[in-house]
Amino acid sequence: MTQIFDNPADFADEALDGFVAANHGYVARVDGGVVRSTEVPAGQVALVVGGGSGHYPAFAGLVGPGLAAGSACGNMFASPAAGQVYRVAKAANAGGGVLLSYGNYAGDVLHFGQAQLRLNAEGIETRTVLVTDDIASAPAEQIGKRRGIAGDLTVFKIAGAAAEAGLSLDDVERLAVKTNHRTRSLGVAFGGCTLPGADAPLFTVPAGQMSLGLGIHGEPGISEHPMPTASELAALLVSRLLEDKPEDAGTRVVAIVNGLGTVKYDELFLLFGKIEKLLDAAGLTVVEPECGELVTSLDMSGLSLTLLWLDAELEQYWAAPADTPAFRKGNLAPRARRELTGPDEAAAEELEHTTAAAAAVGRLAADLLGQVQHVIIEHEEELGNLDAIAGDGDHGIGMRRGVDAAVAAARHALEQEGGASPSRVLTAAGEAWSERAGGTSGALWGSAVIAAGLALGNRDSYSGGDAAAAATAFVDAITELGKAEAGDKTMVDALLPFRETFLNELDAGTSVADSLAAAAAAAQTAADRTADLRPLKGRARPLAEKSLGHPDPGAVSFALISERIAQHIKAELARPEPATSDKAQAAGQGAQND
Numbered sequence: 001m002t003q004i005f006d007n008p009a010d011f012a013d014e015a016l017d018g019f020v021a022a023n024h025g026y027v028a029r030v031d032g033g034v035v036r037s038t039e040v041p042a043g044q045v046a047l048v049v050g051g052g053s054g055h056y057p058a059f060a061g062l063v064g065p066g067l068a069a070g071s072a073c074g075n076m077f078a079s080p081a082a083g084q085v086y087r088v089a090k091a092a093n094a095g096g097g098v099l100l101s102y103g104n105y106a107g108d109v110l111h112f113g114q115a116q117l118r119l120n121a122e123g124i125e126t127r128t129v130l131v132t133d134d135i136a137s138a139p140a141e142q143i144g145k146r147r148g149i150a151g152d153l154t155v156f157k158i159a160g161a162a163a164e165a166g167l168s169l170d171d172v173e174r175l176a177v178k179t180n181h182r183t184r185s186l187g188v189a190f191g192g193c194t195l196p197g198a199d200a201p202l203f204t205v206p207a208g209q210m211s212l213g214l215g216i217h218g219e220p221g222i223s224e225h226p227m228p229t230a231s232e233l234a235a236l237l238v239s240r241l242l243e244d245k246p247e248d249a250g251t252r253v254v255a256i257v258n259g260l261g262t263v264k265y266d267e268l269f270l271l272f273g274k275i276e277k278l279l280d281a282a283g284l285t286v287v288e289p290e291c292g293e294l295v296t297s298l299d300m301s302g303l304s305l306t307l308l309w310l311d312a313e314l315e316q317y318w319a320a321p322a323d324t325p326a327f328r329k330g331n332l333a334p335r336a337r338r339e340l341t342g343p344d345e346a347a348a349e350e351l352e353h354t355t356a357a358a359a360a361v362g363r364l365a366a367d368l369l370g371q372v373q374h375v376i377i378e379h380e381e382e383l384g385n386l387d388a389i390a391g392d393g394d395h396g397i398g399m400r401r402g403v404d405a406a407v408a409a410a411r412h413a414l415e416q417e418g419g420a421s422p423s424r425v426l427t428a429a430g431e432a433w434s435e436r437a438g439g440t441s442g443a444l445w446g447s448a449v450i451a452a453g454l455a456l457g458n459r460d461s462y463s464g465g466d467a468a469a470a471a472t473a474f475v476d477a478i479t480e481l482g483k484a485e486a487g488d489k490t491m492v493d494a495l496l497p498f499r500e501t502f503l504n505e506l507d508a509g510t511s512v513a514d515s516l517a518a519a520a521a522a523a524q525t526a527a528d529r530t531a532d533l534r535p536l537k538g539r540a541r542p543l544a545e546k547s548l549g550h551p552d553p554g555a556v557s558f559a560l561i562s563e564r565i566a567q568h569i570k571a572e573l574a575r576p577e578p579a580t581s582d583k584a585q586a587a588g589q590g591a592q593n594d
Contacts, residue, residue, distance in 0.1 A: 008195070019034075019056075019325075032072050036063055036338060045097055045169050048088055049102060050112070051072075051105075053074060054077050059102075060073055061326030067161075068160055070088045076298075080112075082431065082446055098124060099172050101152075103130070104144075116128055117450075136222050150256060154318070158179045182308055184246075186237055187260070188211065191205050191300070210233075230271055237275065250310065252285045257305055258304045258306065259296070261293070262301045268292065362425040373403045376399045379396070381396060396553075398439055399445075402432075402437030402442050406433040423453045424458075426454075455473035468503055475495050479496075488533075489533040491554035493526050493527070498519045498520070501519040511573075531548075
């Protein structure tokens with residue numbers, strides 16, 4: 001039971017603040033997480049890791065020379081928002097590019113993916129390596145679907161050492177991929193963990209039983225077994241991992257026995273001794289092992305075994321020195337303290353030179369977000385009820401949280417002297433949407449809004465072609481991040497017909513306003529047709545039968561939004577205004593002249 005707190009809602013932030021206070025020599029606080037507080041050589045690759053809080057030493061405890069350059073830290077067991085990842089990576093970047101690495105969980109994939117798109121768009125080359133070491137979460141032939149658990153450490157350590165050695169982003173990424181490919185983990189639980197302020201654990205294990213194949217976010221195992229002796233448990237873990245070893249495995253392995261929160265070190269050492277003997281009997285040499293708490297789950301009673309099959313290259317980087325608050329190996333020379341930069345100068349420069357046309361389109365973008373907010377407020381309950389049929393019923397409230405934050409952020413951006421471009425307005429709005437809404441919907445909408453803003457940029461004039469580019473960027477961001485396709489019963493089923501119709505109408509010479517109206521109608525028809533589909537993605541997938549006969553809530557909300565935007569654009573262009581109005585010139589020129 002987690003008992004020390006003032007307000008459970010503030011637990012993660014206050015714990016992180018205290019961690020930084022206790023480790024000033026290693027880390028500095030930035031909005032969204034931590035970065036190294038010591039100097040980083042110019043041109044060095046920045047390894048940025050992260051995930052939900054509650055897993056210490058992962059992830060913030062692994063920031064320091066020889067390991068991570070920064071860690072994005074989400075709420076308890078929740079992915080950090082895309083904006084948090086972006087800000088941490090931006091602060092950690094030393095000019096050599098960024099490698100993002102984290103466990104393969106849907107929320108993390110979406111939010112880190114959104115941050116990666118934004119970083120790359122700004123010229124900061126960014127790659128991703130997912131950790132997929134948990135053999136219980138998918139069969140070997142579907143290794144890309146496996147979760148990341150304690151095997152995070154092997155991937156982070158070798159990637160961090162490679163970056164510290166001055167290797168290129170290509171080589172750091174290659175080594176991280178290789179390490180992940182050669183890492184396997186399996187965990188067991190004897191009892192669940194309890195979130196701060198909760199009065200019961202997330203799951204329980206019957207007396208005399210053990211849960212096999214647990215996750216690190218309080219997920220129960222995939223099966224229950226009679227509680228074994230230490231020797232039986234060691235044999236179970238070792239045999240399962242050896243059965244799943246990579247095809248190019250050698251005979252030298254790193255063995256990591258990881259405690260998940262309440263198993264005492266004496267017990268972990270006892271188990272490790274038995275595991276080491278079994279590995280030796282299997283003809284394997286254990287190289288520089290680890291035994292202790294490395295990736296925890298609050299107060300979960302459980303443990304895991306990780307094996308990394310080494311080759312000569314990986315062994316070199318596993319053995320390399322590292323110096324972090326929670327993981328130390330070898331010796332490194334002391335580093336001078338780092339001076340963290342203030343607000344991004346490039347962003348300030350862009351604000352100072354916003355064109356008149358861009359300022360007008362920026363105001364229009366904020367107006368359109370206000371219209372989206374009105375639509376969501378009107379239909380919040382309806383969307384929630386629709387989502388509750390085969391989901392968790394939070395689509396309406398999630399969209400409301402996201403758009404409320406987006407509208408506030410957009411209005412704040414407009415307060416800058418000289419106005420703000422659509423790039424600035426929509427980037428601020430998308431980041432706020434992602435952080436406030438959370439979850440899959442928040443990540444997708446936040447990413448799409450930002451992508452549309454970046455496509456619009458800060459130009460001297462705008463035309464229908466810019467509207468087409470923004471629509472394309474919006475849709476591409478969602479399809480690239482969410483990986484959904486037509487027929488999966490998601491928002492994509494309405495998005496794709498919207499984009500196709502809009503682009504076709506523009507190509508035929510139709511005005512922007514009329515093209516939007518036609519596209520919105522196509523989106524509505526497509527959303528209605530999702531009632532006949534079975535969900536192949538998302539939380540509704542396990543309840544496919546209940547979903548039949550009801551349209552997808554994400555597709556419905558997008559259709560409602562697109563209809564309102566089309567109506568608003570048409571009304572704006574029909575409004576009589578002086579010919580010199582910059583708003584009419586910027587927003588309407590392409591629609592009226594194309």
